[in-house]
Amino acid sequence: MKHLVERFLRYVTFDTQSNPHEMACPSSKGQRVFAEFLKKEMIELGLSQVTLSDNGYLMAKLPSNVDYAVPAIGFIAHMDTAPDASGKDVNPQFIEDYQGGDIALGLGEEVLSPVQYPDLHELHGHNLITTDGTTLLGADNKAGIAEILSAVAMLIENPEIPHGDICIGFTPDEEIGRGADLFDVEKFGAQWAYTVDGGPQGELEYENFNAASADVIFHGVSVHPGTAKGKLVNAMNLAAKFQVQMPQDQTPETTEGYEGFFHLKSGELGVAYSELGYIIRDFDREGLESRKAFMQKLVDEMNADLKHGSVELKLSDSYYNMREMVEPYPHIIDLAKCAMEQCDVAPIIKPIRGGTDGARLSFMGLPCPNIFTGGYNFHGIHEFISVEMMEKSVQVIVKIAELTAHKYR
Structure with missing residues (x-):
């Protein structure tokens, strides 16, 4: 010793x-x-x-x-x-x-x-x-x-x-x-x-947690703000809209024990391009898949509402x-x-x-x-x-x- x-x-x-x-x-x-x-x-x-x-x-x-x-x-x-x-x-x-x-x-x-x-x-x-x-x-x-x-x-x-x-x-x-x-x-x-x-x-x-990472990429349309009406799609606004739809009671600061979470860990913001980086955690493998499906559903719904611009989701499992x-x-x-x-x-x-x-x-x-x-x-x-x-x-x-x-x- x-x-x-x-x-x-x-x-x-x-x-x-x-x-x-x-x-x-x-x-x-x-x-x-x-x-x-x-x-x-x-x-x-x-x-x-x-x-x-x-x-x-x-x-x-x-x-x-x-x-x-x-x-x-x-x-x-x-x-x-x-x-x-x-x-x-x-x-x-x-x-x-x-x-x-x-x-x-x-x-x-x-x-x-x-x-x-x-x-x-x-x-x-x-x-x-x-x-x-x-x-x-x-x-x-x-x-x-x-x-x-x-x-x-x-x-x-x-x-x-x-x-x-x-x-x-x-x-x-x-x-x-x-x-x-x-x-x-x-x-x-x-x-x-x-x-x-x-x-x-x-x-x-x-x-331990089942773990995955998720990168949500927002493709906007950049136009001079003086002539932007009906044309500009601000990728930062898309990112903000996405984040406010995420469960606020399922974050690291609100969970413990066997409760899983979504954690927004990084962000890159710009008018034409923005990206949010998340990690996803759940002790149950099916729970992890459900969380990934939830994020995909949000992305699909946003894309359905967009006439211009788009949202892209990249998922990757980390460990089980x-x-x-x-x-x-x-x-x-x-x-x-x-x-x-x-x-x-x-x-x-x-x-x-x-x-x-x-x-x-x-x-x-x-x-x-x-x-x-x-x-x-x-x-x-x-x-x-x-x-x-x-x-x-x-x-x-x-x-x-x-x-x-x-x-x-």
């Missing part, structure tokens, strides 16, 4: 923000730099079969230390940070023995407040790592990397703990939905795996709910639950209101639920993590490896 925080603080110094506008993989040079650093560390740690692909996928193995057959299991995390906030020049703050109240972030006016984030009320006595209010922290998902490697180090230093082959995978570009695109499941070699990419202590997730691929293997979840309980962690089984590499990997033949890191408020300047929860994550990873070896003895 003594190296856990050191690892994490070292890792967040790397700027690994992924770039959705770059088609290369990895999408940013910083991810490659970080991967090379991790490769060297993993070799020094004593791992075998350490490989880094041309596309930035880093894999390694801790060989079994028992003389009987145990299924190889994996632990996976991603190296990139989200494009939503800067990940450059991260300057972490260490808050020792937090006792409540606002936490000043850096020297500005930005604070981390329990009024805005009530979870802080449950963390009195914890040692917290926060941002300085100018960048994200990078706990998503460098905490997962630090926890996996610290767990591996613990297994190496304590050979009396039995375990089978432990496969380790660190991926690029998860935050822009491409983390599993070039992941070589066969090379990885695990029968099942766990992404270490969750939030607060106890989270155990094996179901891993539940259907994980539920046939209940022992994967049972092992994680039992490991948490033996580490005095109460399992919190809940759906992911998002997606992970694990969702895609589950459909690629590698069942892959998600476990906690101890982090909060990912993707923004209020991101923070509990050191005590990080330590619990390490313990759970070690215990999963140990219980798997016991199960197959």
Whole structure:
């Protein structure tokens, strides 16, 4: 454990923000730099079969230390940070023995407040790592990397703990939905795996949104406004008309739990051409199809009313709910639950209101639920993590490896 925080603080110094506008993989040079650093560390740690692909996928193995057959299991995390906030020049703050109240972030006016984030009320006595209010922290998902490697180090230093082959995978570009695109499941070699990419202590997730993206394109007719009567079709007005017809009670800020949503995430506005970018989420596959059909119906109705100009809809599925691929293997979840309980962690089984590499990997033949890191408020300047929860994550990873070896003895 003594190296856990050191690892994490070292890792967040790397700027690994992924770039959705770059088609290369990895999408940013910083991810490659970080991967090379991790490769060297993993070799020094004593791992075998350490490989880094041309596309930035880093894999390694801790060989079994028992003389009987145990299924190889994996632990996976991603190296990139989200494009939503800067990940450059991260300057972490260490808050020792937090006792409540606002936490000043850096020297500005930005604070981390329990009024805005009530979870802080449950963390009195914890040692917290926060941002300085100018960048994200990078706990998503460098905490997962630090926890996996610290767990591996613990297994190496304590050979009396039995375990089978432990496969380790660190991926690029998860935050822009491409983390599993070039992941070589066969090379990885695990029968099942766990992404270490969750939030607060106890989270155990094996179901996530079905996801799609929708681009609604509005083709207007540009005419000089002085002679525009009966001729001009303003694409921005078409976009506004479309958006006001979208369900206002089915947005991220109005939904929770198993409720799906439409999320307007981007826009390009102009008289002749406008475009609105949406993401669509639903835990039920039929619900996702219904949402896509609803948007198509709006587009068709608008086109029917237009004499000039047009509206176009481009839909693309992103990932599906891993539940259907994980539920046939209940022992994967049972092992994680039992490991948490033996580490005095109460399992919190809940759906992911998002997606992970694990969702895609589950459909690629590698069942892959998600476990906690101890982090909060990912993707923004209020991101923070509990050191005590990080330590619990390490313990759970070690215990999963140990219980798997016991199960197959």
